[in-house]
Amino acid sequence: MYTDITKLRISIDASIQDAIGQMESSRIGIVLVIDENEKLLGTITDGDLRRAFLQNTDSSESVQILLDNKLDTDYATPLTGNINDSSQHLFDILINNNIRHLPLVDSDNKVIALATLDDWASETVPPLQALIMAGGRGTRLSPLTDSLPKPMLPIGDKPLMEILIEQLRESQITKVNVSVFHEPQKITSHFGNGDEFGVDIKYVTEERPLGTAGSLKQMDTIQEPILVINGDILTQVNFKSMADFHQDHKCEMTVAVIKSTFEVPYGVIETTGETVNKLIEKPCIEYFINAGIYIIEPTVLDIIPENEKCDMTDVIQSLLDQNRPIVAFPVSEYWQDIGQPLDYEKAQEQIKTWKNKE
Numbered sequence: 205m206y207t208d209i210t211k212l213r214i215s216i217d218a219s220i221q222d223a224i225g226q227m228e229s230s231r232i233g234i235v236l237v238i239d240e241n242e243k244l245l246g247t248i249t250d251g252d253l254r255r256a257f258l259q260n261t262d263s264s265e266s267v268q269i270l271l272d273n274k275l276d277t278d279y280a281t282p283l284t285g286n287i288n289d290s291s292q293h294l295f296d297i298l299i300n301n302n303i304r305h306l307p308l309v310d311s312d313n314k315v316i317a318l319a320t321l322d323d324w325a326s327e328t329v330p331p332l333q334a335l336i337m338a339g340g341r342g343t344r345l346s347p348l349t350d351s352l353p354k355p356m357l358p359i360g361d362k363p364l365m366e367i368l369i370e371q372l373r374e375s376q377i378t379k380v381n382v383s384v385f386h387e388p389q390k391i392t393s394h395f396g397n398g399d400e401f402g403v404d405i406k407y408v409t410e411e412r413p414l415g416t417a418g419s420l421k422q423m424d425t426i427q428e429p430i431l432v433i434n435g436d437i438l439t440q441v442n443f444k445s446m447a448d449f450h451q452d453h454k455c456e457m458t459v460a461v462i463k464s465t466f467e468v469p470y471g472v473i474e475t476t477g478e479t480v481n482k483l484i485e486k487p488c489i490e491y492f493i494n495a496g497i498y499i500i501e502p503t504v505l506d507i508i509p510e511n512e513k514c515d516m517t518d519v520i521q522s523l524l525d526q527n528r529p530i531v532a533f534p535v536s537e538y539w540q541d542i543g544q545p546l547d548y549e550k551a552q553e554q555i556k557t558w559k560n561k562e
Contacts (some may be wrong), residue, residue, distance in 0.1 A: 206317040284403030331428035338435035355435035375443040383419035434496035455529040460497035
């Protein structure tokens with residue numbers, strides 16, 4: 205019943221980049237740091253890695269840094285269960301301590317397996333539905349989008365939005381809403397009610413463009429968090445990890461962000477008044493950009509006006525103005541916004557590498 209840890213074990217000398225590689229390979233959300241005797245030294249979760257990413261931690265550093273970050277927290281010493289404990293007892297430990305992974309040890313305290321909430325999937329899948337924003341005209345990709353919605357552009361052998369819906373289904377997100385405006389019949393005729401794709405699709409038809417958030421107000425009564433994603437994105441973002449991150453931080457909105465680097469093409473002079481203090485030749489500036497993927501709580505809908513154009517940037521600013529909690533979810537996985545012809549070409553090349561790994 206429990207998860208094999210063969211591909212989850214990592215040594216204390218391993219780098220953070222090694223941990224990222226194992227995390228992406230297993231897609232379980234945790235790696236186990238063990239010593240030479242297979243004793244557990246600590247755990248590194250998906251959230252630990254993303255927080256380190258936000259703090260600009262060097263990925264070539266040892267995972268010891270991530271364990272040190274936990275020394276003054278409740279997670280300094282990881283909880284464990286015994287491999288011989290009953291299933292109910294292990295489930296109780298997970299629920300009572302609000303954790304998703306529980307390393308299992310034997311009588312010699314050696315790590316043998318891993319219990320996860322997914323082992324009780326029917327009891328623990330969080331309520332979450334999705335909204336795919338698919339109504340834009342995609343004018344920068346004309347003439348490809350003159351008579352075809354941008355999310356329906358073929359990437360490899362299927363429409364971009366079909367790839368996205370498959371990823372949602374694999375993340376156990378099966379309630380999918382799709383906002384449509386430009387050439388809506390091209391989308392509705394392909395996907396129908398979603399049965400053929402393993403999801404339940406409902407359409408939100410805009411009579412006029414309502415922006416990247418306006419259609420949220422036109423959905424049926426919403427009682428659970430909503431994953432909102434632009435329909436022109438090709439990505440391998442782990443939606444389950446993002447949902448867990450959102451839940452852990454108890455915020456009203458989570459915004460996926462991508463680290464971007466801009467190289468200033470000139471030497472930069474720093475001054476105090478007329479005095480030159482420093483010269484930096486062609487510096488690189490790093491910043492986080494909006495990735496067009498969000499999770500919002502139903503309480504956020506009170507910000508969005510009825511039948512008026514409203515963008516997610518407006519929602520974010522309103523929440524900030526009201527001091528309501530927003531967190532950033534750093535994306536380390538592949539992400540490509542398909543806004544221009546060159547982006548579309550990149551996506552076509554990328555999908556070939558995905559197929560080669562299947």
